[in-house]
Amino acid sequence: MKKTLAIGSVNMILWAANTRGLDTSDILKSLRISPQSLQNPDERIEIAKVQTIWKAIVEKLGDRSLPLQMGEIISPISVGILAYVMMHAPNLGKSIEKLCQYQDIVCNAVETTFHQKEKLSVIDLRVNSEDMIYPEFALESEMSVYASAFRALTLSEFKLSEVHFEHSPTSDLAIYQRIFHCPVFFESGKNWMVFESSQLEKPILNANASLFPVFEQHAQDLLAPLQLKVLFSDVVKTEIVKCLVGQEPSLNHIAMTLGVGIRNIQKKLKEEGKSFQQLLDEARKELAIKHLKQPYSSTTDIAYLLGYSEPSVFYRSFKKWTGQTPSAFRA
Template sequence: MQDYYSTLTGWMIPISRVMAAHGIDIAKALKECDISQDVMTDQESRIAAENLSQLLEYCNKALGRHDFSVLVAEQFHPGMFHALGYAMMSSNTLYDALERIAHYKRVVSNTCQLFNHERNEHLIFEMDVFTYESTNRPILSQATVETFLATIIRFARELVTVEFAPLKVCFSYPRPNHDMAYLTDFFKCEVEFDSSQTSIIFDLKQTQERLLCGNPLITHSHEKMLDEFMARVDKNDLSHTIKTKIFELLPLGAPSQTEIAEDLGMSLRNLQRKLNNQGTSYKEILESTRKKLAMNYIVQKHLSLSEIGYLVGFSSVGNFNRAFKRWTAQTPGDYRHSSNI
């Protein structure tokens, strides 16, 4: 079961850079932590989460300190998150980027759930780490969680400003015995341990500010890659397989549930039953996919409203207008005008 929980090998990009900079023998470290040398060349393979945690601990011991997590974060590269990193980098706002990593987090790892909550004037980016059933021990070590949250903040500084800081960072883990000043220095805010949740608390308004690097066309291209990748990562996730098929077929008109079932080699009843077991339906998947595409296309000035309607599978502008108003309470034209697009 420990091998079932894994993370993307993209983490080796910043980890290997830090190891090399501090004279840590990479080949020896990988062997000690039972990690294949192939992880250095195959960016779509996976590392068992347990082995990654061992590697971080190995590096802390080799350095004789505890701050390897923030050293890794400082070496952030979008490629460490596969296409997700590039989709995040081209997001319109930090809020959008955090939503993307929560939605596509299985590309990076299957060891946790990520949630974004709005509370008062705050955006709470929560990390719910899974535990092993037999021992109730968290799958991710404290150092691994530190590395991930520090990377999120380093990423935010790439998007917003190098001086960007969250309001607070919380860890559900007990406070370690060693000095934790390196985390306070890195996050530039209060760091709390023994918290009820592991999370980063942001100023909501700051996360919603439009970014200069926003590029919906690039983001959309990478999201199509991500949906295909997620279908490969978890072949049992039928909803993502269906979403990928819908992406392909929408310009020809919205595919029916029967067409999708036939394309997947399944009976209609079997398709409906499996989707019901996943807590969804074909209608919900089609609706959410159309909405997602439409919101990506609407900010692309070179596309007319009729073209967008066609691209998301509507046979007439009127039908597209009614659907868009159902999603946003505005017509496509009014939405473009109010958003200064």
């Protein structure tokens, strides 16, 4: 499934750029994003396009610090239903828990997890989209908004102990200090927000216990369709079926078609308990059964159609799959 950003968050990026005097209409036009789609609350924009928007904005402004300043520019409640769930949680700990649970509603290209230790707690952000070629834009803007939101929720009592980024600094270090109010480390191999666990018990200002389940149910309804997972093995298998027209598709050919490296394909398939050869056999078996149920093609024609160099190889394979020869199955 394509990784996307909610249209509300896209509008926040555009609004932040507008506050700096930048007209973003040309950027949107080049990406074929219509004004109507920006008004549709259910619309989502693919991460590849969002990355292009960010890159164009920072280049036109000549200021790479805009993502880092998002927490200062926007109101925390602008995040929509996720913000409302967090605002009516009983305490900061539960609010952060719900942030991690429903964060995909806003952006499913960055996985946010929460680890509570004895004295220190960590919010861990990990990019999970190959389209995120400028991860610093997303990571800095999200962490900036989170820090601002936590302070607003606890009436400015929230304090970070340290912040870590995988990337190099994109702006003057003084800006990082102004945003996070704590030591910030770069190229540390992780994207962490670290704070004292004692702060998890801080109550949320003006939280309404009766509204919390209402907003959470809405969040669950929005999250459900985003979690319908399409297995990578199914994507590969579909591509194999497309290419099974008189020749056996190679792993290299499928990799080029999908625009994914061979090793990456093998790794992802292994994670799902599959192999390329297994998917090729499954695709051939399904197509063979489909063709054999039709009276128009001979078994020899089907063998060559499925990319077998010799009909005898197809016969042996089919009997291994089904326990029958192609002719017996057709009969």
